[in-house]
Amino acid sequence: MNLKSTLLTSFGLLALLVAIPTISTLSAQEAEPKQEVRGRLPAHWNDIVTEDQKKEIYKIQHGYQAQIKKLELEIAKLEAAMEDEVKSVLTDVQLTRLKELIEEEELRRKKNEAAKEAAKKALSGS
Known part of the structure; x- marks a missing residue:
């Protein structure tokens, strides 16, 4: 060729x-096929509502989801702004130490996750 x-x-x-x-x-x-709108019922509601009521509740929940997501994003922005402002109170030395502490915590968390995974594998015989 x-x-x-x-x-x-x-x-x-x-x-x-x-x-x-x-x-x-x-x-x-x-x-x-077009999927039904699904949601989540509060605790114990499943035992007392009809299928039609469930569908209506799911529609109501779905109607609020966009607003809730928008507000969650706004809350996340506010929390980030607050954290930045709070950190502005710290000195450079304190900020450096804070960063070290966060990195140490992340390392501990990763070690714990690895240990849990190893124990899980040992128990399952893999």
């Missing part, structure tokens, strides 16, 4: 590799 046919073959294979997942994704999306 010459260079031109090799390039065309490679390009064709690449196009095929890109097209197959796209086509299968589109087919899967078309095949999926």
Whole structure:
């Protein structure tokens, strides 16, 4: 094969590799029936509400989700601003030490996670 046919073959294979997942994704999306709105009932509600009430509750919850997400983002921004302002009170030496303490805590956390994972594997016989 010459260079031109090799390039065309490679390009064709690449196009095929890109097209197959796209086509299968589109087919899967078309095949999926419209999903019901789902939510989460408060504790003990499942025992006292009807299926129709559940559906209505889930719709209500869904209606508030966008507002809740927006407020959660705003809270996160406010908390970050507060943390920055609080840190501005510290000296450079205190900020350095704070960073060291946070890094030490992260290292401890990673060691604990590794130890838990090793114990889990030992118990499962893996």
